[in-house]
Amino acid sequence: xxxxxxxxxxxxxxxxxxxxxxxxxxxxxxxxxxxxxxxxxxxxxxxxxxxxxxxxxxxxxxxxxxxxxxxxxxxxxxxxxxxxxxxxxxxxxxxxxxxxxxxxxxxxxxxxxxxxxxxxxxxxxxxxxxxxxxxxxxxxxxxxxxxxxxxxxxxxxxxxxxxxxxxxxxxxxxxxxxxxxxxxxxxxxxxxxxxxxxxxxxxxxxxxxxxxxxxxxxxxxxxxxxxxxxxxxxxxxxxxxxxxxxxxxxxxxxxxxxxxxxxxxxxxxxxxxxxxxxxxxxxxxxxxxxxxxxxxxxxxxxxxxxxxxxxxxxxxxxxxxxxxxxxxxxxxxxxxxxxxxxxxxxxxxxxxxxxxxxxxxxxxxxxxxxxxxxxx
Amino acid sequence: xxxxxxxxxxxxxxxxxxxxxxxxxxxxxxxxxxxxxxxxxxxxxxxxxxxxxxxxxxxxxxxxxxxxxxxxxxxxxxxxxxxxxxxxxxxxxxxxxxxxxxxxxxxxxxxxxxxxxxxxxxxxxxxxxxxxxxxxxxxxxxxxxxxxxxxxxxxxxxxxxxxxxxx
Numbered sequence: 001x002x003x004x005x006x007x008x009x010x011x012x013x014x015x016x017x018x019x020x021x022x023x024x025x026x027x028x029x030x031x032x033x034x035x036x037x038x039x040x041x042x043x044x045x046x047x048x049x050x051x052x053x054x055x056x057x058x059x060x061x062x063x064x065x066x067x068x069x070x071x072x073x074x075x076x077x078x079x080x081x082x083x084x085x086x087x088x089x090x091x092x093x094x095x096x097x098x099x100x101x102x103x104x105x106x107x108x109x110x111x112x113x114x115x116x117x118x119x120x121x122x123x124x125x126x127x128x129x130x131x132x133x134x135x136x137x138x139x140x141x142x143x144x145x146x147x148x149x150x151x152x153x154x155x156x157x158x159x160x161x162x163x164x165x166x167x168x169x170x171x172x173x174x175x176x177x178x179x180x181x182x183x184x185x186x187x188x189x190x191x192x193x194x195x196x197x198x199x200x201x202x203x204x205x206x207x208x209x210x211x212x213x214x215x216x217x218x219x220x221x222x223x224x225x226x227x228x229x230x231x232x233x234x235x236x237x238x239x240x241x242x243x244x245x246x247x248x249x250x251x252x253x254x255x256x257x258x259x260x261x262x263x264x265x266x267x268x269x270x271x272x273x274x275x276x277x278x279x280x281x282x283x284x285x286x287x288x289x290x291x292x293x294x295x296x297x298x299x300x301x302x303x304x305x306x307x308x309x310x311x312x313x314x315x316x317x318x319x320x321x322x323x324x325x326x327x328x329x330x331x332x333x334x335x336x337x338x339x340x341x342x343x344x345x346x347x348x349x350x351x352x353x354x355x356x357x358x359x360x361x362x363x364x365x366x367x368x369x370x371x372x373x374x375x376x
Numbered sequence: 377x378x379x380x381x382x383x384x385x386x387x388x389x390x391x392x393x394x395x396x397x398x399x400x401x402x403x404x405x406x407x408x409x410x411x412x413x414x415x416x417x418x419x420x421x422x423x424x425x426x427x428x429x430x431x432x433x434x435x436x437x438x439x440x441x442x443x444x445x446x447x448x449x450x451x452x453x454x455x456x457x458x459x460x461x462x463x464x465x466x467x468x469x470x471x472x473x474x475x476x477x478x479x480x481x482x483x484x485x486x487x488x489x490x491x492x493x494x495x496x497x498x499x500x501x502x503x504x505x506x507x508x509x510x511x512x513x514x515x516x517x518x519x520x521x522x523x524x525x526x527x528x529x530x531x532x533x534x535x536x537x538x539x540x541x542x543x
Contacts, residue, residue, distance in 0.1 A: 041463060101474060108454045119445055119496040137508070138496040140445055141476045148493055155511040176450070179457050180470035228515050230491040232438070232483040238471045245489060253516070361471065362480030364492050 002225035006085025011207035038175040047205035073208040081210035090131035098123040099149035099169035100306035106174035143360025146309020157215040169310035170208040194270035194296040197335030203302030209310030229253035233363035244283030246365035251287035264351035270296025281338030299329030382539040411472035412528035420536035437491040437518035439509040445475040
């Protein structure tokens with residue numbers, strides 16, 4: 001059994017998973033309009049972490065200033081999850097896996113040849129902070145990285161190479177990332193409206209999340225891995241397939257391996273772009289999951305890139321622990337051709353598993369299913 | 377693990393990427409839109425995949441590695457936003473600031489709908505790459521795995537070592 005033994009979320013909504021979860025279920029969103037940020041030429045709506053607060057927390061924790069903002073966030077999040085799980089991160093049977101799309105890319109502005117822009121260099125610095133000597137793995141698969149990193153963790157444990165995987169997802173925003181998405185005309189200046197008829201596009205957000213997986217022989221008493229899948233659309237590098245082929249194949253693979261009657265909800269990508277949400281609705285319909293409650297979390301944080309798959313998985317776990325399905329903030333009127341079972345209100349569930357899916361640039365799609373063991 | 381085929385390309389072995397494309401491929405004009413990393417991965421994968429039947433290709437897993445990610449294109453994009461007088465962020469460059477786009481370009485060319493993954497490691501360790509690539513079989517069932525190292529610095533300095541593996 002591959003069990004989840006600890007987790008943490010750091011975002012503008014809090015420094016622990018619990019603080020984040022409590023904010024989200026109270027309907028609080030981290031999204032704000034930023035009018036004059038990073039020297040950008042246009043305003044954007046997104047969620048930014050208070051840098052001063054993170055520097056202060058890092059300093060209190062003894063993380064010195066040699067570490068970048070990105071690395072400080074990743075280390076603070078991993079520290080939170082390590083504390084939560086009680087493991088020793090320097091144990092030789094433990095591996096660090098880092099999910100990020102752009103890591104320290106903001107440092108290019110000062111120095112085009114900063115060594116910390118090499119993502120594995122940054123991962124080594126993070127693992128080294130914890131005294132871990134195993135070669136860390138960096139997963140950089142655009143928007144689906146956070147789910148792919150969990151799948152990589154599962155595989156490392158199944159292969160028997162390691163017994164514990166510390167999986168960190170982190171991305172920070174900068175002029176580089178925001179200007180790029182603005183050049184795509186993908187960003188909204190309003191809080192996003194996932195799957196809604198009047199959706200106006202994406203918001204980006206900053207977060208770090210950590211999940212710790214451990215291989216255990218005992219029957220799963222709590223949260224454990226059930227199934228996963230990754231598929232490419234083979235359609236376009238910057239747009240999803242109109243038939244949702246990749247996402248459909250991901251869902252189909254997972255549904256084949258699980259007890260669908262125990263599925264509490266599907267936590268989907270829901271970026272609130274016209275193409276993504278429409279594509280997901282088609283894929284969900286083709287996989288015969290239109291009647292399963294759907295939940296999307298971008299209305300609270302925006303799209304947190306390499307962290308999204310991690311933090312959305314953690315919030316899904318905490319929701320099922322409390323018997324709820326988190327409201328899809330920003331959703332109001334149905335705006336996709338495929339039927340989706342959505343609500344902008346909290347719903348109740350007595351079921352114990354969920355599927356988390358993501359899609360992204362490069363035509364990639366990924367999904368993972370976890371289930372809560374024991375009896376309710 | 378079986379190594380079905382493998383290929384190494386460098387400027388010494390194949391010469392200029394675009395000239396190689398014109399001489400030996402020629403039917404995929406999208407090639408010229410790609411950044412250097414994608415061109416390098418595209419040419420190497422073309423050599424391994426062109427003779428495979430479509431039904432096998434559709435279920436291949438693509439698992440690629442390098443050290444610099446998309447840093448060459450990241451620097452190029454950064455130059456388009458650094459100066460206030462010369463601010464012209466380009467979506468055509470920005471889309472290549474993700475290393476996994478090379479896996480997408482290969483998938484599109486060959487209609488590959490299996491897994492596509494990109495990993496960043498400091499060293500080109502063939503054994504480690506093969507191990508990670510073969511782990512695909514722990515949670516899925518691809519027809520084969522296309523794996524290996526793909527790195528591009530400039531037209532005089534690129535390297536790919538790709539392999540087709542199966543169980």
